Amino acid sequence: MLTISDLTNEIDGKAILKGLSLSINAGEIHAIMGPNGAGKSTLAYTLGGRPGYDVTGGGATLDGVNLFTLEPHERAAAGLFLGFQYPVEIPGVSNLQFLRESLNSQKRARGEKELNGGEFIRLAKEKAALLGLDMEMLKRPVNVGFSGGEKKRAEMVQMGILDPKLAILDETDSGLDIDALKIVGAGINAIMRKPEKAVLLITHYQRLLDYVKPDFVHVLAAGRIVKSGGPDLALELEREGYAEVVAA
Amino acid sequence: MNALPTRKAEEWRYSDLEAVASVWPLPAPMHIDVAAGEVAHHHLLQDAADGAAAVHEYVITIADGARCDFHVLNIGGKLGRVTFAVTLGRGSHFELNGAIIGGGDQVLEIVTSVTHAEADATSGQTIRSILGQRATGSYLGSINVARHAQRTDAFQSIKAMLLDRTATANAKPELEIYADDVKCAHGATVGELDKAALFYMASRGMDPATAKTLLLKAFVAGVFDDVADESVKDALEAAAIAKLETLV
Numbered sequence: 183m184l185t186i187s188d189l190t191n192e193i194d195g196k197a198i199l200k201g202l203s204l205s206i207n208a209g210e211i212h213a214i215m216g217p218n219g220a221g222k223s224t225l226a227y228t229l230g231g232r233p234g235y236d237v238t239g240g241g242a243t244l245d246g247v248n249l250f251t252l253e254p255h256e257r258a259a260a261g262l263f264l265g266f267q268y269p270v271e272i273p274g275v276s277n278l279q280f281l282r283e284s285l286n287s288q289k290r291a292r293g294e295k296e297l298n299g300g301e302f303i304r305l306a307k308e309k310a311a312l313l314g315l316d317m318e319m320l321k322r323p324v325n326v327g328f329s330g331g332e333k334k335r336a337e338m339v340q341m342g343i344l345d346p347k348l349a350i351l352d353e354t355d356s357g358l359d360i361d362a363l364k365i366v367g368a369g370i371n372a373i374m375r376k377p378e379k380a381v382l383l384i385t386h387y388q389r390l391l392d393y394v395k396p397d398f399v400h401v402l403a404a405g406r407i408v409k410s411g412g413p414d415l416a417l418e419l420e421r422e423g424y425a426e427v428v429a430a
Numbered sequence: 431m432n433a434l435p436t437r438k439a440e441e442w443r444y445s446d447l448e449a450v451a452s453v454w455p456l457p458a459p460m461h462i463d464v465a466a467g468e469v470a471h472h473h474l475l476q477d478a479a480d481g482a483a484a485v486h487e488y489v490i491t492i493a494d495g496a497r498c499d500f501h502v503l504n505i506g507g508k509l510g511r512v513t514f515a516v517t518l519g520r521g522s523h524f525e526l527n528g529a530i531i532g533g534g535d536q537v538l539e540i541v542t543s544v545t546h547a548e549a550d551a552t553s554g555q556t557i558r559s560i561l562g563q564r565a566t567g568s569y570l571g572s573i574n575v576a577r578h579a580q581r582t583d584a585f586q587s588i589k590a591m592l593l594d595r596t597a598t599a600n601a602k603p604e605l606e607i608y609a610d611d612v613k614c615a616h617g618a619t620v621g622e623l624d625k626a627a628l629f630y631m632a633s634r635g636m637d638p639a640t641a642k643t644l645l646l647k648a649f650v651a652g653v654f655d656d657v658a659d660e661s662v663k664d665a666l667e668a669a670a671i672a673k674l675e676t677l678v
Contacts, residue, residue, distance in 0.1 A: 230633050233625065258635030270630035274648025283644060284634035291635070324630075344634060 183208045183380045184348055189240035190405075191228050198224045200405035201240065206348070206380045213383040213391055213416060216402035217424045222384045223267060225402070226352040230264040231257055244348060258284075259291035261347030263340075265354045269333040272324035277336065278306060280324045281343050288344065309342030313369045330357030338369040349374050350382045355390035367393025388420040403428050441513075444568040444600045446537040449483035449509035459487035459515075466493040466519070471658045472500045475669055478507030480534075485511045494519040494548070501657050502528040503666050504538045505673045513541040520548035526555040529653045531673045532565035532597075542571040546579040546609075553584045557601075558650045562593035562677040568600035569618075577608040586616040591623065591649055593642075593677055642678040647671060 184206040191199045198221045206212050216222050228235045229242055231254035242249045244260055252260060272280065286296040297305065310317050313335045325333050334354055341349055351370070355363060371394060374381045383394060391399075391413065399415040400407045401424065408428055409415065419427050434454055435442040442450075464470040478484035484507045492498050496519065504510045510532075516524050524544060532538045544553050559567040567590060575582045590599030601618035623645055631641035650670055657663035 230629075232629050253638075254629060254632035255635050255637050255641075258633060264633045266630065266633075270624075270626045272624075272627045272630070272645070272648070274651050275644050279644065280631070280634070280636075283640050284631070284636045287637050287640055288635035291637070340634060 184242070184244055184382070186229075186242045187240050189225075189228070189242060190238045191224065192236050192238050193224065193234060197238070198405055199228065202402070202406055203240075204400065204407055206382060208380055209377045210397045211375070211381045211383065211394060212398045212400065213385060213396040214400045214402050214407075215385060215416060215419055215424075220402045221405045222402055223352050226264060226350050226384055229257075229350055230254060230262065255287065256291065258344070258346075259288040263344055263346035263349040265337050265341065265349060265351035267353040267356060269325045269337055271326045273326050275324055276322065277320040277324050278303075281306065281320075281340060284340075285344060305343055306339075309339050312342055312372055313338050314365050315339050331359065331362040334358055334366055335362065335369075338366055338373070342369070342373045345373075347378070348380050348382070350384070352384045353386065354383070355385055355387065363390065364393060370394045388416050391416050401428060441541050441570055444537070444566060444570075445511065445539060446483070446509040449537070450485065450511075453483045453485060456485055456487065459489045459513075462488060462490045462498065464490070464492045464496040464498045464522075467495045468493075469497045470499070472498065473657065473662055473666065474500075474502045474512060475666060476502065476504045476506055476510045476512055477669060478510060480508070482507040483509040485509070485513075487513045488515070490514060490516045490524070492516065492518050492522040492524055492551075495521045497523040497525075499525045499656070499658070500527070501654055501662075501666060502526070502540065503654075503670055504528065504530045504540060505532065505669065507536065509537045509539075511537075511539040511541070514543070516542070516544045516553070518544070518546050518548065518551035518553060521550040522548075523551065524553040526557075527653045527656070528555075528557045529650050529670055530557065530559040530561070530567040530569075531650075531670060531677070532560075532567055533562040533677045534565060535563070536565045537568075538565065539568045539570070541568075543574065544572070544584065545574045545576070546582040546584065547576050549578060549580045549582070551579065551582060555586045555588075556653065557586075557588050558653055559588075559590040559599055560593065560646055560649065560674055560677065561590065561597035561599055564594075564596045566598040566600070568602075570600070570602045570604075572604040572606060573614055575605075575607040575609050575612050575614070579609045580611040582609060583613045585614070586618075588616070588618040589649070590620045591646070592620060593623065639678045643671075643675055646674045646678065650674070
């Protein structure tokens with residue numbers, strides 16, 4: 183589903199990703215772990231098309247479509263969802279308005295029928311219930327006044343509503359207490375653990391992986407994948423630290 | 431009043447004097463007198479044809495204990511200039527809510543002079559400007575508090591949003607206070623669309639025009655919230671949205 187080959191990029195002229203390759207098939211959940219500054223968030227933003235994250239070489243395709251020829255909103259319509267480590271606050275724009283416009287923009291781009299108000303509210307209610315988020319929260323402006331945990335839950339409600347093929351979740355576990363972690367983990371499984379979907383989890387810690395079991399674990403260091411393995415690799419990293427495992 | 435104004439006069443400094451000359455001499459200003467204890471609602475939708483010069487001048491006298499609410503949307507013409515000379519009686523209130531939305535080479539201005547002539551009067555002015563292309567939007571507002579106008583409470587809240595580097599916003603609140611027991615607050619900001627919000631919206635699939643329109647609607651939201659007459663409110667909001675959609 184996602185194929186990244188020899189990807190290099192620059193931010194403000196500084197090379198961050200230095201030849202990163204990774205393949206993810208439909209039905210798989212991959213986790214990328216790695217020390218601070220390895221390029222984990224850069225990988226997520228680069229795939230999402232954040233301005234300033236300039237691709238200097240290599241490529242990435244989603245179901246055969248070159249992601250880097252698409253604008254950020256076109257990548258979303260092609261099935262990519264980016265979970266933000268720090269979800270952005272948008273005063274004056276309600277979550278419902280934000281999500282309905284987003285979903286219908288995607289549907290227009292794919293030539294599908296847009297949802298009317300009633301259909302959209304039913305969908306939003308169902309996904310909010312899945313994440314235990316009060317519908318009242320969705321009437322409020324996007325992420326404004328939300329706690330860290332509420333922001334991450336709201337992100338997962340967004341993912342549920344937008345129903346992507348591939349979710350890249352950048353430290354979705356940061357800022358979550360144990361209870362919220364369980365709920366978010368269960369939400370990821372319910373929404374994305376399907377034969378036709380795939381997930382790339384970016385995380386520092388093993389603990390999210392207790393709830394969302396990865397099929398593959400990769401270590402990212404200095405802009406490259408330096409080691410890949412099964413779920414046991416995450417446990418090994420947790421036990422021995424990155425330096426140890428990367429050197430081995 | 432017969433000599434054409436020059437740029438040396440502060441209240442004409444940012445105007446389009448060539449356009450002013452085309453409609454000079456100006457007709458007598460419109461007088462609004464609000465009798466003691468009365469409440470008056472007024473509005474102006476300044477939507478002159480492209481290339482036209484429109485100057486609207488109001489002289490408003492608010493008697494003791496009376497209130498005047500004025501809503502203005504300034505969007506039309508080559509030059510659109512709306513001025514208010516307001517005199518407040520004892521315990522009276524003046525409330526101005528305005529939006530300036532301009533593109534092309536438009537020069538749009540709101541110029542106010544609010545005189546607290548007696549004690550215990552209050553006034554509020556809220557202006558939101560959205561300027562694209564080479565447009566210039568100006569708010570020049572002076573508040574004058576007479577020596578015996580104790581317990582005056584006045585505020586000016588001015589915010590401008592520039593959509594292009596070539597657009598200009600001028601915001602000039604001015605206070606002249608001779609009483610000693612007075613509250614006068616003013617704030618003026620000039621900004622641009624939040625890039626982080628735009629990327630967040632794009633990452634959810636929203637096309638750029640829809641995203642910008644939503645952010646701009648949120649920016650001017652509130653200006654027409656308390657228009658008493660629903661049909662007037664709808665007309666002002668619809669005209670504002672139609673205008674800002676031409677700018678994104």
